Amino acid sequence: MKFNIALLAGDGIGPEVINEAVKVSDAIAKKFNHEITWTPALTGACAIDAVGVPYPDETHEICMKADAVLFGAIGHPKYDNDPSAPVRPEQGLLLMRKKLGLFANVRPTFTFPSLIDNSPLKRERIEGTDLVFLRELTGGIYFGEKGRKDGGETAFDNCVYTRAEVQRLAKKGFELAMTRSKKLCCVDKANVLETSRLWRETVQAMEKDYPEVTVSYEFVDAVAMRLVQWPNSYDVLITENLFGDILTDEASVISGSMGLMPSASVGEHTSLYEPIHGSYPQATGLNIANPLATILSAAMMFEDAFGLKDEAEAIRAVVNKSLEQGIVTEDLATKGTKAYKTSEVGDWLVANL
Amino acid sequence: MKFNIALLAGDGIGPEVINEAVKVSDAIAKKFNHEITWTPALTGACAIDAVGVPYPDETHEICMKADAVLFGAIGHPKYDNDPSAPVRPEQGLLLMRKKLGLFANVRPTFTFPSLIDNSPLKRERIEGTDLVFLRELTGGIYFGEKGRKDGGETAFDNCVYTRAEVQRLAKKGFELAMTRSKKLCCVDKANVLETSRLWRETVQAMEKDYPEVTVSYEFVDAVAMRLVQWPNSYDVLITENLFGDILTDEASVISGSMGLMPSASVGEHTSLYEPIHGSYPQATGLNIANPLATILSAAMMFEDAFGLKDEAEAIRAVVNKSLEQGIVTEDLATKGTKAYKTSEVGDWLVANL
Numbered sequence: 001m002k003f004n005i006a007l008l009a010g011d012g013i014g015p016e017v018i019n020e021a022v023k024v025s026d027a028i029a030k031k032f033n034h035e036i037t038w039t040p041a042l043t044g045a046c047a048i049d050a051v052g053v054p055y056p057d058e059t060h061e062i063c064m065k066a067d068a069v070l071f072g073a074i075g076h077p078k079y080d081n082d083p084s085a086p087v088r089p090e091q092g093l094l095l096m097r098k099k100l101g102l103f104a105n106v107r108p109t110f111t112f113p114s115l116i117d118n119s120p121l122k123r124e125r126i127e128g129t130d131l132v133f134l135r136e137l138t139g140g141i142y143f144g145e146k147g148r149k150d151g152g153e154t155a156f157d158n159c160v161y162t163r164a165e166v167q168r169l170a171k172k173g174f175e176l177a178m179t180r181s182k183k184l185c186c187v188d189k190a191n192v193l194e195t196s197r198l199w200r201e202t203v204q205a206m207e208k209d210y211p212e213v214t215v216s217y218e219f220v221d222a223v224a225m226r227l228v229q230w231p232n233s234y235d236v237l238i239t240e241n242l243f244g245d246i247l248t249d250e251a252s253v254i255s256g257s258m259g260l261m262p263s264a265s266v267g268e269h270t271s272l273y274e275p276i277h278g279s280y281p282q283a284t285g286l287n288i289a290n291p292l293a294t295i296l297s298a299a300m301m302f303e304d305a306f307g308l309k310d311e312a313e314a315i316r317a318v319v320n321k322s323l324e325q326g327i328v329t330e331d332l333a334t335k336g337t338k339a340y341k342t343s344e345v346g347d348w349l350v351a352n353l
Numbered sequence: 354m355k356f357n358i359a360l361l362a363g364d365g366i367g368p369e370v371i372n373e374a375v376k377v378s379d380a381i382a383k384k385f386n387h388e389i390t391w392t393p394a395l396t397g398a399c400a401i402d403a404v405g406v407p408y409p410d411e412t413h414e415i416c417m418k419a420d421a422v423l424f425g426a427i428g429h430p431k432y433d434n435d436p437s438a439p440v441r442p443e444q445g446l447l448l449m450r451k452k453l454g455l456f457a458n459v460r461p462t463f464t465f466p467s468l469i470d471n472s473p474l475k476r477e478r479i480e481g482t483d484l485v486f487l488r489e490l491t492g493g494i495y496f497g498e499k500g501r502k503d504g505g506e507t508a509f510d511n512c513v514y515t516r517a518e519v520q521r522l523a524k525k526g527f528e529l530a531m532t533r534s535k536k537l538c539c540v541d542k543a544n545v546l547e548t549s550r551l552w553r554e555t556v557q558a559m560e561k562d563y564p565e566v567t568v569s570y571e572f573v574d575a576v577a578m579r580l581v582q583w584p585n586s587y588d589v590l591i592t593e594n595l596f597g598d599i600l601t602d603e604a605s606v607i608s609g610s611m612g613l614m615p616s617a618s619v620g621e622h623t624s625l626y627e628p629i630h631g632s633y634p635q636a637t638g639l640n641i642a643n644p645l646a647t648i649l650s651a652a653m654m655f656e657d658a659f660g661l662k663d664e665a666e667a668i669r670a671v672v673n674k675s676l677e678q679g680i681v682t683e684d685l686a687t688k689g690t691k692a693y694k695t696s697e698v699g700d701w702l703v704a705n706l
């Protein structure tokens with residue numbers, strides 16, 4: 001098969017980890033007889049520097065024409081201390097999500113047996129954790145009307161959801177649950193928020209179409225607790241944009257493998273694959289960043305965007321092997337063992353595929 | 354001294370844990386020569402059953418006239434599956450907060466050395482944890498305009514904050530930080546929300562009035578992570594209503610002592626003291642609920658509402674002693690040790706004061 005992949009390396013360590021994901025993807029393509037064309041495009045702080053906006057139209061066109069987008073990370077410290085600066089890398093992220101119609105962010109959290117002791121949680125609490133959040137990504141308070149009144153003394157952000165927005169996200173949740181343990185948890189704050197009541201009534205009405213799926217409804221504050229107490233009691237969770245932002249980040253640290261977590265954002269047009277970690281500016285150019293989250297995001301891309309399960313499994317298998325054999329970057333190297341460079345990990349994976 | 358305390362036992366285990374807090378408070382009053390008058394009043398599901406509303410005017414008047422309110426818990430399973438029922442116990446809670454002007458919810462999270470191994474987190478992650486959240490409690494998306502449009506197909510919740518609302522909460526945060534380690538963390542989502550940008554700019558402008566306090570600004574998603582990773586890196590945290598709801602619950606489980614955590618809500622009128630746990634309906638009437646969170650809330654009341662530090666310390670000391678000696682309810686009893694009844698724990702504390 002032939003694929004055209006938009007390559008959005010972004011800022012900070014983005015280019016370095018993307019580079020390794022490209023190497024591994026190319027090696028997989030060669031092995032399974034596919035042909036990948038990579039089309040690089042600018043986004044984030046580097047796009048602001050080059051053309052003044054964080055998600056240029058040209059980048060958008062490249063993404064729209066591609067079969068998938070592989071994304072690194074964006075963000076630069078020079079924008080960190082002034083969240084009200086007129087142009088910021090995050091705006092590019094939000095614009096990209098909106099323009100590509102990426103309404104569902106898919107965030108798996110799972111444990112790697114060889115890394116389980118990295119977790120801040122006790123082993124018995126996290127063993128067997130394998131959950132997936134589906135976070136709504138183009139609605140809610142992120143995209144509602146916002147502004148100031150009373151000469152700047154009053155600020156407001158409006159959270160808005162339509163039934164159709166909830167349905168399309170929930171549909172993905174039910175479908176995903178059907179391929180897994182048929183357990184779905186809808187996370188809301190229906191005891192306080194009207195948007196949450198819309199979420200809950202919409203999901204309740206869909207239950208009859210998926211009679212095999214057991215649905216539970218939990219308040220966001222209760223989930224924030226239980227995720228720390230018994231993460232392995234969850235399977236598929238669906239939630240709105242802001243709750244998803246908070247809970248997926250919380251969930252990512254429980255496995256102790258945060259630096260390895262991939263994600264996908266899917267919706268109306270091209271799907272996008274990216275590591276959950278950020279641009280890690282302090283490590284830029286040092287060849288020390290862990291490329292595995294990006295490489296596992298590429299595996300998600302092969303499986304979900306291209307329907308190539310064997311290719312994805314081959315990537316995951318060699319990643320597991322590298323972890324077991326300790327071919328890891330400094331974030332995972334334990335005292336006394338060698339820390340490999342970003343590019344050395346990529347080379348090893350390619351050689352061992 | 355003489356005190357008039359409004360006693361809102363509420364639902365479920367509320368009356369049982371309140372009963373023990375009354376016993377211990379009376380014993381302390383006797384020992385230190387104070388006189389307490391308790392004025393019981395209805396709230397929650399039991400108020401709905403009795404008079405049709407969850408926070409009756411009569412209850413409000415009793416609270417307004419009192420020197421402090423001691424609160425148990427509210428909620429009943431018959432309201433749990435229908436978050437859109439016209440009258441619900443939670444509405445009483447929100448109305449009470451609003452009418453009493455309880456704009457700051459004070460939620461300490463700390464570890465008890467004897468309970469540290471109850472935590473889902475590893476010992477080395479939580480040792481020394483001693484943080485306090487100040488959650489804004491009468492504004493934000495909880496109290497903004499909410500409703501439906503398009504014949505019910507679109508729902509909205511408006512989040513609104515004024516500079517004055519942020520200032521009065523932040524002032525309490527700075528003042529609290531001055532009495533502790535002079536570290537204040539403002540939790541927001543200023544990279545996305547206009548209300549968060551108002552929070553951040555308001556707190557930034559107040560920094561000059563508290564030159565000794567070191568203020569950090571962190572995004573809510575990052576805090577949701579770091580709370581699990583390094584809870585002991587925080588001290589005083591201030592945040593808006595909904596973020597506070599999620600993060601305080603998350604924080605409460607990390608210490609492993611959730612059943613023991615007290616809280617206070619303070620503001621324009623009478624202050625209110627309550628355990629952070631809920632009404633635990635399954636345990637109602639069984640005399641098994643842990644009364645310590647309510648008893649420690651009474652200690653906060655003595656210290657903060659009445660300025661009686663010795664009395665508060667005496668309660669805390671005897672609670673610590675009971676924990677060390679294993680005089681605990683079944684939630685804390687370890688295999689092979691005896692579980693004491695709710696009332697037996699209260700009796701023991703009174704006898705050992």
Ligand SMILES: CC(C)[C@H](C(=O)O)[C@@H](O)C(=O)O
Pocket residue numbers: 090093245544545574
């Ligand atoms: C950078 C920020 C706007 C973004 C979000 O809040 O969605 C990030 O936290 C994420 O989760 O991708």
Ligand SMILES: CC(C)[C@H](C(=O)O)[C@@H](O)C(=O)O
Pocket residue numbers: 191192221443446598
């Ligand atoms: C019951 C609910 C309305 C309430 C809240 O969200 O404030 C509760 O979760 C709390 O934190 O006291």
